Amino acid sequence: MKVLIVGAAGMIGRKLAERIAADGGLGGQPVEQLVMVDVVEPKAPGGKIADIVCKAIDVSASGATEPLIAERPDVVFHLAAIVSGEAEADFEKGYRINLGGTRDLFDAIRHEHGRSGYKPRVVFASSIAVFGAPFDARVPEDFALTPLTSYGTQKAIGELLLADYTRRGFFDGVGLRLPTICVRPGAPNKAASGFFSNILREPMSGKEAVLPVADTVRHYFASPRAAVGFFLHAATMDTSAIGPRRNLNMPGLSATVGDELDALRTVAGDAALSLVKQVPDETIIRIVDGWAPDIEAKRARDLGFTVEDSFEEIVRAHIEDELGGSVRAPA
Amino acid sequence: MKVLIVGAAGMIGRKLAERIAADGGLGGQPVEQLVMVDVVEPKAPGGKIADIVCKAIDVSASGATEPLIAERPDVVFHLAAIVSGEAEADFEKGYRINLGGTRDLFDAIRHEHGRSGYKPRVVFASSIAVFGAPFDARVPEDFALTPLTSYGTQKAIGELLLADYTRRGFFDGVGLRLPTICVRPGAPNKAASGFFSNILREPMSGKEAVLPVADTVRHYFASPRAAVGFFLHAATMDTSAIGPRRNLNMPGLSATVGDELDALRTVAGDAALSLVKQVPDETIIRIVDGWAPDIEAKRARDLGFTVEDSFEEIVRAHIEDELGGSVRAPA
Ligand SMILES: NC(=O)c1ccc[n+]([C@@H]2O[C@H](COP(=O)([O-])OP(=O)(O)OC[C@H]3O[C@@H](n4cnc5c(N)ncnc54)[C@H](O)[C@@H]3O)[C@@H](O)[C@H]2O)c1
Ligand SMILES: NC(=O)c1ccc[n+]([C@@H]2O[C@H](COP(=O)([O-])OP(=O)(O)OC[C@H]3O[C@@H](n4cnc5c(N)ncnc54)[C@H](O)[C@@H]3O)[C@@H](O)[C@H]2O)c1
Numbered sequence: 216m217k218v219l220i221v222g223a224a225g226m227i228g229r230k231l232a233e234r235i236a237a238d239g240g241l242g243g244q245p246v247e248q249l250v251m252v253d254v255v256e257p258k259a260p261g262g263k264i265a266d267i268v269c270k271a272i273d274v275s276a277s278g279a280t281e282p283l284i285a286e287r288p289d290v291v292f293h294l295a296a297i298v299s300g301e302a303e304a305d306f307e308k309g310y311r312i313n314l315g316g317t318r319d320l321f322d323a324i325r326h327e328h329g330r331s332g333y334k335p336r337v338v339f340a341s342s343i344a345v346f347g348a349p350f351d352a353r354v355p356e357d358f359a360l361t362p363l364t365s366y367g368t369q370k371a372i373g374e375l376l377l378a379d380y381t382r383r384g385f386f387d388g389v390g391l392r393l394p395t396i397c398v399r400p401g402a403p404n405k406a407a408s409g410f411f412s413n414i415l416r417e418p419m420s421g422k423e424a425v426l427p428v429a430d431t432v433r434h435y436f437a438s439p440r441a442a443v444g445f446f447l448h449a450a451t452m453d454t455s456a457i458g459p460r461r462n463l464n465m466p467g468l469s470a471t472v473g474d475e476l477d478a479l480r481t482v483a484g485d486a487a488l489s490l491v492k493q494v495p496d497e498t499i500i501r502i503v504d505g506w507a508p509d510i511e512a513k514r515a516r517d518l519g520f521t522v523e524d525s526f527e528e529i530v531r532a533h534i535e536d537e538l539g540g541s542v543r544a545p546a
Numbered sequence: 547m548k549v550l551i552v553g554a555a556g557m558i559g560r561k562l563a564e565r566i567a568a569d570g571g572l573g574g575q576p577v578e579q580l581v582m583v584d585v586v587e588p589k590a591p592g593g594k595i596a597d598i599v600c601k602a603i604d605v606s607a608s609g610a611t612e613p614l615i616a617e618r619p620d621v622v623f624h625l626a627a628i629v630s631g632e633a634e635a636d637f638e639k640g641y642r643i644n645l646g647g648t649r650d651l652f653d654a655i656r657h658e659h660g661r662s663g664y665k666p667r668v669v670f671a672s673s674i675a676v677f678g679a680p681f682d683a684r685v686p687e688d689f690a691l692t693p694l695t696s697y698g699t700q701k702a703i704g705e706l707l708l709a710d711y712t713r714r715g716f717f718d719g720v721g722l723r724l725p726t727i728c729v730r731p732g733a734p735n736k737a738a739s740g741f742f743s744n745i746l747r748e749p750m751s752g753k754e755a756v757l758p759v760a761d762t763v764r765h766y767f768a769s770p771r772a773a774v775g776f777f778l779h780a781a782t783m784d785t786s787a788i789g790p791r792r793n794l795n796m797p798g799l800s801a802t803v804g805d806e807l808d809a810l811r812t813v814a815g816d817a818a819l820s821l822v823k824q825v826p827d828e829t830i831i832r833i834v835d836g837w838a839p840d841i842e843a844k845r846a847r848d849l850g851f852t853v854e855d856s857f858e859e860i861v862r863a864h865i866e867d868e869l870g871g872s873v874r875a876p877a
Binding site: 306347350357358359360361362363365368371372375376378379382383459460 | 637678681688689690691692693694696699702703706707709710713714790791
């Protein structure tokens with residue numbers, strides 16, 4: 216089996232590659248070759264796959280994905296994207312990469328399908344940003360696509376293409392509407408959603424973190440580990456059970472910032488909790504107000520996708536996966 | 547005021563142009579220039595506008611719409627599209643015209659906006675084909691975009707672009723999800739929906755028509771006259787009341803084929819009714835089965851869009867607009 220990951224230097228892409236390399240296979244089938252592609256050259260993980268190819272490729276460059284698809288990978292994971300803030304700041308870049316890059320990749324597959332009947336499984340990283348307020352406390356399963364950002368618009372268009380290309384038989388696509396991934400490892404970034412992770416990750420490493428919203432704010436989460444699980448399941452599941460609606464709300468944990476802080480106290484103690492400083496930020500308050508507090512994901516759960524049940528579980532996954540199993544006590 | 551109609555040789559585009567030319571204005575403002583564009587050269591209607599320009603232009607050709615937008619029309623009606631059957635038969639043509647043409651037109655406006663702050667009203671002809679089964683007997687207002695055709699996919703993508711370009715301030719867009727337009731004038735065509743019009747139009751001209759489905763089939767309709775009304779209202783309404791969801795389910799009449807036949811009998815008599823021949827067609831039965839029987843359009847009704855209340859009204863509009871006021875009795 217050959218596997219291609221596009222966006223393999225990113226947070227989720229890297230973890231997905233690590234997991235596949237560690238397992239040496241996908242859904243019980245051995246993976247002979249893993250191709251990792253990103254605009255930044257990805258690093259090959261250790262593990263059981265001898266043939267790992269890493270390439271620096273800009274998916275939005277003309278013809279860039281055709282040679283990757285000419286290798287006829289059995290599974291294509293498409294995670295390359297610029298994120299919400301950058302797509303909002305640079306309109307043309309967002310459309311070029313998030314829409315143009317996705318369409319080029321899908322068309323490369325369609326062309327190869329036309330030549331040889333090639334029909335891979337394609338797993339596309341979409342986002343709950345396809346939903347925008349106003350909505351009820353819980354976004355229902357079949358809610359309208361009402362993005363309030365260019366990023367969400369580009370993801371929604373990717374979903375529509377995925378569904379149509381799948382219906383046409385060019386490939387076998389599954390779109391995953393990912394919850395906000397938390398705890399995001401690495402340095403704090405400027406994404407408006409960054410604080411959801413910062414207020415857990417930083418105190419667990421003995422550092423201060425800023426909380427810009429009230430602790431009553433409710434949102435929808437999954438851990439990086441759960442996200443990797445979504446991709447693996449989507450790559451190997453029986454897609455005939457999905458039906459024509461190929462884009463699925465992933466299960467998530469609906470929780471408040473207060474729930475996060477409770478989990479932090481339970482796992483890392485009051486000293487860690489005291490490192491979280493409340494500094495209200497009107498801009499972030501307003502942005503976060505447009506985000507879904509909860510999303511129905513019965514279809515995905517029935518199809519076998521699973522996620523954490525509590526923030527404590529999410530925090531413990533972070534400690535195991537990122538901190539070698541233990542929290543650094545603040546001085 | 548300058549008005550541009552793209553797709554002006556089509557059924558609705560032509561009627562819209564005729565109506566604007568007859569009125570000599572739009573929303574009480576005089577129209578000094580009307581530009582009519584289509585891949586087939588449109589014919590200028592008579593009326594009160596001295597300056598009517600007709601051009602044969604393929605909107606999907608590179609750079610085709612830039613010169614039209616350089617004229618800075620105040621209102622842009624975008625109706626150019628290839629229809630469902632053709633977009634399904636020719637994948638690349640459908641994407642090139644229905645998606646590529648729309649995006650090029652929107653980008654031409656965006657570029658002119660960037661140069662000069664130009665910000666026209668844009669009215670986009672979408673379709674209830676953005677909704678695909680399964681759904682309840684009545685598609686709710688905020689139902690998911692779940693097209694089951696490439697045409698519906700292309701319209702849904704056009705809607706998403708319209709909403710994002712409007713949110714960004716490039717133009718002031720309104721997308722109209724048109725019901726099936728009935729009675730469609732002209733010769734019978736091969737659209738799967740054609741029979742809905744054929745079974746009224748042909749008998750009223752003394753000709754036979756084939757009914758390929760059961761008379762219990764329910765669907766969602768508006769007359770060509772109502773459709774023109776939608777476009778005029780969308781061009782002149784106060785858009786600040788719409789909010790961020792710029793694509794609106796147009797009001798329609800939910801009615802059965804039986805309701806159509808009853809209206810035909812009432813208006814044209816039993817002799818006309820006897821010209822309708824039941825010849826079941828499994829392919830058409832299956833296609834029509836995926837179409838919405840009814841659609842909630844409270845938002846559009848609240849915003850002032852109106853439609854017929856009965857099929858008799860729809861039939862009488864056809865007789866007035868197409869048959870000079872009277873039905874030709876069958877021999
Ligand atoms: N992390 C989240 O909370 C979250 C939530 C919803 C959806 N998603 C989506 O999941 C996917 C992965 O998320 P992530 O958190 O790993 O993001 P990330 O930013 O860490 O990774 C995205 C990767 O795409 C790469 N990329 C950007 N432009 C590219 C181009 N032109 N060509 C090739 N590669 C390019 C980037 O270099 C980066 O490595 C993305 O598509 C993202 O939009 C993430
Ligand atoms: N009639 C309906 O029942 C209905 C229902 C829903 C939506 N719509 C939409 O409303 C719009 C008008 O519908 P209509 O019934 O008048 O359709 P129509 O087919 O009569 O008119 C469409 C026009 O677009 C023109 N066109 C096609 N490709 C073009 C190109 N590349 N460049 C320029 N012009 C091009 C055609 O020549 C045609 O004159 C269309 O966008 C259609 O998809 C119609």
